[in-house]
Every structure is written in C-alpha cells, then in structure tokens.
Amino acid sequence: MSSGDAIKKKLVESAKLVDSFIDEILTPRRPEVLYDASRHLVLAGGKRLRPFLTLKACEAVGGNPEDAIPFAAALEILHNFTLVHDDVMDNDPVRRGAPTVHTKWGVPIAICAGDLLFAKVFEAMTAYAPKGVSAKRVNTCIEKATKAAIEICEGQVLDVSFPNTSDVSEEDYIAMVGGKTSALFRACAEVGGIVGGGKTRQVNALGKFAWDAGIAFQLMDDYLGATGDEKTLGKPVGSDIREGKKTLIIIHALRKAKPKQRERLLAVLGNHSATRQEIDEIHGLLRDIGSIDYALAKANRYIATSKRRFDALPDSEAKKDLFDLIDYFTNRKY
C-alpha cells in the first residue's frame, strides 16, 4: 500500500469516529427544519481533514486521541458553519455535489443553520469534554477555536471585499488564505496538542506546521487549477480563470505581465463564456510569465517550512501520518 493509500484509509477511519459524534450532537429537536438544514452539509461527507489534524496532533504529543473526538468534531462543525454562510454570501448553488443549504431552505434558514452549527462548536467542547481533560485545557481550546473563527471572518471579508483581482497584492492574498484556511488548520492542530497534554512549545510547533500547511494546500490548489485536467480538478479546466478567481498565479501574472499580455489576461479573466482555446492561451501566457512556476516554488517553500516544525515533536506514527498528510495533499491526484 502506498503512503497515499495508507493516509486515505486512516482519514476514513478517523472520519467515522468524528461523524458519529457529529450525528449525535446534531440530534434533531424542534423545529425540525432547522436541524435538517444544519445537518445537511456537515453529514453529506467531506474529507474530514481538519478533525484528522486534531486527532493526530493529540496522539503526536502522547495523548489519547479518543479524548480529542468532541474537539475534532467541534472544529469540523466550525468549518461547516463557515461554508454554509460563505455559500449564502457567494450565492453558490452547489457544494459537495448537493444543493447548498440556502438553495434548499432559503437564506433565513441557512443563516440560522450556520449560527446553530457555530453554537454547537462550543457545546461540543464544554458539555462533551471528557472528564480527563481539565477545565483549563477546555478553555484554552475554546480560545484557540474562537481566535480561528475571528480570523475566518476577517479572511472572508477580505475575500468578498477585494474589489477586483488587479488590485490585490500578494501580501493581501496570503492574509486572506491565512484567514480562510490556515487559521482553522492551526486551531485544529493546537487543540489536539492541548487536549493531548502537549508542552506549550509542542502546541506552538503543531500550530505553525498546520498554518504553513494550510497556505501550501491553497497554493497547490491554485497550481492544480492552472495545470490539472478535468479529472484531477473535479471541475472543468479553466474554472478559476472563468470565475476570475484571485489566485497567487493571477496576482503574480498581473504584476509581471507586459502591457499586451496584461490586456489579454484581463479580457479573459472572469469571462464565464471563455472558450477552451482562450483558456489554453491564458494558461500558456501564465507559464510564459513564470507565474505557474512561481506559485509552485512558493508552495514548496511552505511545505518545507511546515515539515521543519516537526523537529519539536518526538518520532511517532502520528507524526509520520501528519507528514504523509502534507505529501498526500500537495501531490494529490484525487
């Protein structure tokens, strides 16, 4: 079995533990429609990458991963709360192959469903905390989760308020990705470390590893979006271009392009009916400008930094799993 297959299997195993907890904490009450709407996305699947981080981080500092299940589930619920609200804000009709919550139940119910999920994060962490996890540790976990939630809001507002791609700096972009992806990754790893009784130095190292991994994942996503085929991407080639998505590649290209290249880029970016030929032309341009290589090099730097953080942790199977996770997600063909 390749290390990729092994990681996939472990993700599925940990997802089962977490999913049954999520199912329990979202046990329907009145009004049913609220619970139907709240359960819809979070129980529709997902890779459960974030709870995996929490469980493995707990194990990596010598803790019992079972203690971390309510916390891992809480952080997955937090992630799903942000997705439900993001879909309302972006008016996205589909997520994970199913209609989004607001598409199915309308905006008011979707807002309430997100709010309920957010509340459940804290119910999971307090009312379900195992006896062995001290109140002080629980509080620190809540602080970490809250900090992430705040940064997610900040990242989302940066994202919706970037007026147009040509005004976004690389620094803004990294800040946005930090908020939208890395802040929660960091919280997941830190919370696992805290529940597991890790030393402050270890908890910090776990948080930093996950932060950098989050940026690397996003940059690899951008890279794949400009180089992958439809099967790898799970969406048509050129979707990022047609949607005018702000990626590091585009930001770099707009900064470095010659006037004629820039003009061509701006003509196709965000054009929903761009042809496949135009997409290929733009991908060629991005390669010529060096933007694709630039993003890949940057992603690789984040991967390397991320891995170096592990020096603070003793060798263990969990540490190896976290290592493999980075490789799996940054070399992914799924």
Place this chain on the structure above:
Amino acid sequence: MSSGDAIKKKLVESAKLVDSFIDEILTPRRPEVLYDASRHLVLAGGKRLRPFLTLKACEAVGGNPEDAIPFAAALEILHNFTLVHDDVMDNDPVRRGAPTVHTKWGVPIAICAGDLLFAKVFEAMTAYAPKGVSAKRVNTCIEKATKAAIEICEGQVLDVSFPNTSDVSEEDYIAMVGGKTSALFRACAEVGGIVGGGKTRQVNALGKFAWDAGIAFQLMDDYLGATGDEKTLGKPVGSDIREGKKTLIIIHALRKAKPKQRERLLAVLGNHSATRQEIDEIHGLLRDIGSIDYALAKANRYIATSKRRFDALPDSEAKKDLFDLIDYFTNRKY
C-alpha cells in the same frame, strides 16, 4: 426619586462599565469594514438590560459584580449578534433609529459581522475572564450562553417559519418567545449567579426568574402594542396589526372570534395601509373578544411567578434592583 427613576439611573451606570469593555474587545483590526460593521449596532446604544441582569445576579448571590463585566458584555454582544442576523432575515431597514448593518454594508458583510460578534462572545468569556473566576465556572458560563444561542436559533426559525398567524397555537407562541427572549434572559441571570459563586439552587432560581420575566416582558409588549399611544410605543398606533405581527392577543382573538369578527380581523391584519379608523375598530374587537384582558392576565401571572423565584435568594440591594427591574419594564412608560 421613584423606583423607576432609580432603576433607570442604575441601568445607565452599569451600561457604562459594559460599554467600555465592548468597545475594547471590538478594537478595530483589518479589514476595517468588518469592525465598523460589527461595532455599528452594539455601540449605538440600547438599554443594556441583559448585562444589568448579569451584574445584579452576580451581586445578588454575594459576588463582586466587577468580575461579571466581561460576561455581561459577552451576553450583550450575543444579543446584538442575533439582532444583526435577524435584521438580514427579516430584511428590516432600521433598528435603534439607525440603518441596519446589511442596509449600510450589504448582506455578506452583515453576515460576517454577526459571526464575528458571536465569536467575540467566547473570546470575552475565556481570554478576559478575571483570575478569580475558576476555569470550571467559565466553562459552565459558556455552556449556559451556548444553550441560549441554540434556543435563540430555534426560536428565530419558529418565528420565520410560522406560515401565518391563524395557524399559530399559544403553545408555539410561548415556545417562540421563550427562544427569542427568555433563553438569553435566563443565561444572563445564570451566568451572573455562577460568576458570583452562587449555589446551584440560587443559580437555578435566578434562571427561572429571568425566563418568566422574559415571557412577561414580551406579553406586556403585546399588550402595550394594542393599548398604548404613539409616545408610549415609540411607533405608530396599530403597527403590530399592520405588520400582521403574531402576538398572544391576535392568537387568542383568532381562536375565540365569531366568524364575522374573524373575517374582519383577517381583512385588516397585515394590511400595511390600514387606516387609523380600521385600527381602532380592530382594537375594539380585540377588547370585545377579551383578548387584551387575556394577555394582560397572562403577563401578570408570569410576573408573579417570576418574583416568587426570589425566595431562594437572601435580601439585598441587588435583589431589590432585580425586583424593581421587572416592575419598571412591565409598567413601563418609556
């Protein structure tokens, strides 16, 4: 000075303490627009009734109300988070005499602003908890606040999904008011009692007092809506009728009305251009059916039950303040 004036003065004093904490915890960061939007409603005023409950409950069990300030502020922030999202759901343009958050900044920013406020509730309770308040107590406070947040979501969904007034039972109505008003009142009083080191019996009594007071306040609101003048109401006479608002009075009337009365009621209810003459006619009808007296009697029963809960608490100035608060808000002329 009347007890009403004394309470007003005390509300203003406690509001100052709480407001300066709210101002601090919402210190602007990037992106500025998110913080502007988050600060807009909560710092625009309000009676600060909920934090008052928390501070006084803390004092009533012998605690130091200063310890309760971050918790009182957190619960006021929780209240404001729900208002920001409710205004989006109900598409209300004005609140506290100012444009609502989504009117000023758009729906996406308003959703994020509400989410940020919700996150700040937990930041206030963990990162700002005074040293003297144990981690265990902090946890219990978070549990209480979370329970309230869940019930608020449930109440709000009941409210937005009641198809039309004629289908709403009195039981549904009380469940909805319980969620939308009493759940947070209860949490405010319980959290104050917990921070102050109250015995479980006292904390429970405080919670029950506040729950019943919340229902009484809402019923008195309904009563005033059908009997008050424009100055008392702060809005035109008959607003509840024109908006087709689900009040206990209307629910009772639709159940007890004779066919002709019912027909007349349904013709005017929810008619935004109903004349003052029609409103007077409906108010006359509601009186004839006995619905106005019914709501008043019910409110008085809740007030009496609410006050009886205080038997569990020793006499004190804070206990008297809570007593006066009920009288002030249920006999209010403001």
